[in-house]
Amino acid sequence: MRRLGDGVEAALHCLLVLAGLEEGRVLPGKALAEIHGVSESYLLKHLRELTAAGLIEAVAGPRGGYRLAREPVAVSLLDVVEAIDGREPTFVCREIRRNCPGKSQDPAVWRQDCFIKTRMMAAERVWRDALRAQTLADLVADGERLIDPENRRIVAGHVEKAQR
């Protein structure tokens, strides 16, 4: 399959960390980059995409940083994928069905979608539905159950030190 942007992984991990912030606090992009061992410039691109999509808020200034713009339950995995990779369908239909020399050019003949597109889009829809059915709140619950306690303590220490 064609790969999603690797920014999706980084975005989901950042959102998970931001979901753990105390009320009213923000975390600088620099700290998010350090916690995930990625370069700040790389991450800022994706944090801007999450901001543009309304999933996080950027607070400017020396006391600035990022925080969630919505409750975790209102941030679906699909929201994150679309924020990073856009909303276009994965299936590329260039309407080559119309190209055969001699075929009708009457738009009425082509009113219905190509049945190939219809089937490809139907499959894609169940993927989107499955991404939409899972939220950041699920990841938070997973994390409480599955993150190694020592690793959790280490990230919490970084957050504690860097949050504003």
Add this chain to the structure above:
Amino acid sequence: MRRLGDGVEAALHCLLVLAGLEEGRVLPGKALAEIHGVSESYLLKHLRELTAAGLIEAVAGPRGGYRLAREPVAVSLLDVVEAIDGREPTFVCREIRRNCPGKSQDPAVWRQDCFIKTRMMAAERVWRDALRAQTLADLVADGERLIDPENRRIVAGHVEKAQR
């Protein structure tokens, strides 16, 4: 979403035409390119991918061309997508969960997949399942029902003239 290769559309249309060939006949790549209004060199790349995946057979020589290598019911939409775009997952996991300074480097701590990957892959699996559940035989049935009769006649004329 990140887009699938546009070759997927061309591949599916070509397979549909090849599914309509009479027993024992083959169709040259040149004719498939003309029928779909795409360049032959562009199409040959994708026909090679379909051949490598065992979905079609290439018969060499002056009487050569392409034919299906399997019954249409044994060619799923997933087979075609994977033939063109590969079998890798769409979700890119670079294990950034391990990167936070201070986190354990003990492989035992990281034995289980990251729960973010698990959820992304679960969603992707339903997409693959939906692609796997639809076959070229479904497209053939769609075509019999939905292709405009005049357009069908025109493609049939091209095939009649070019098949070997």
